[in-house]
């Protein structure tokens with residue numbers, strides 16, 4: 001009998017020097033650095049350099065990278081026209097998936113650094129696509145691109161039309177660092193599978209965005225806010241959870257395929273969520289979240305994952321719920337592109353097998369009028 005690893009659980013699909021998820025001890029490593037060492041100490045831009053080049057940048061390297069990213073922020077006018085033509089009710093993840101795919105139509109990169117240049121362009125533009133769509137669907141103007149703001153500050157500036165506070169920027173920057181890469185997760189795997197056919201970088205990232213969108217992956221952070229809104233108040237948490245257990249429903253932001261102990265990203269986001277909700281005088285959300293996390297840990301032995309607290313962080317920053325997963329995508333583009341570059345540097349087509357469970361061979365085709 002063939003042994004099927006459903007969901008490819010436990011299968012090592014490739015080797016990578018970019019990041020490692022040590023699920024048994026709750027450790028996440030980016031190129032030799034524990035995420036706890038990086039979070040709060042390095043910027044998202046420094047993290048991008050680490051993922052793309054395997055080392056943290058010196059000041060000159062950082063300047064070169066940030067200048068390259070900032071120079072690539074503008075969108076082709078055709079993509080702005082596309083964003084204007086999109087129904088206002090469209091999902092932002094669908095818009096960035098199509099927007100990144102469209103970027104491929106305007107790609108002129110050539111030469112040995114072409115894929116690196118594409119990685120820079122996609123990383124620089126994906127947040128602009130999301131933010132401009134958000135402005136347009138509200139009937140608002142498009143703030144001009146600025147080159148004096150960090151990636152995190154620029155995104156907040158574009159969605160709100162005004163420069164963010166230092167604190168809001170720092171919060172989003174740490175969230176970006178925490179989400180930037182995560183081993184062979186589903187969306188990274190799909191990006192690698194796509195480019196391993198020698199398709200192209202834009203197709204790979206488009207596949208990844210489509211994969212991240214689902215509620216079992218990046219879409220869980222939106223699900224967390226919907227859950228908190230549905231429950232309404234802390235006193236209703238126990239009864240609501242019992243109902244979900246009876247229905248065998250999945251609780252969003254809880255559980256993980258690889259982490260069997262606490263997701264190391266969760267405590268950073270939890271601390272930020274506590275601080276922000278405190279400042280806003282709205283501790284209700286975090287209290288409900290803590291209550292849910294405690295019940296899930298005690299009754300189901302399942303821990304909160306990265307999406308559980310990031311939802312409250314983004315909510316407290318005033319980011320609309322349907323931009324939570326796009327924020328994840330913006331940050332994970334750093335990791336996806338790093339994996340695409342690594343895949344192409346030592347490529348082999350992914351082609352797993354399947355266990356056939358259909359009828360035994362031997363059926364005879366009857367003419368169509370006799371079926």
Ligand SMILES: CC(C)(COP(=O)(O)OP(=O)(O)OC[C@H]1O[C@@H](n2cnc3c(N)ncnc32)[C@H](O)[C@@H]1OP(=O)(O)O)[C@@H](O)C(=O)NCCC(=O)NCCS
Nearest residue numbers: 215216217220249250251252253254255256257305306307
């Ligand atoms: C992340 C996730 C998809 C991992 O899935 P998986 O490794 O395939 O794990 P399974 O779905 O097989 O779950 C194993 C068991 O734990 C339970 N479980 C896992 N996550 C759960 C959750 N969020 N809520 C309730 N029960 C959960 C399952 O019901 C199953 O129980 P059973 O063995 O009694 O049937 C899953 O935990 C999940 O759906 N979580 C919610 C979505 C989410 O937050 N995704 C973001 C991940 S970063």
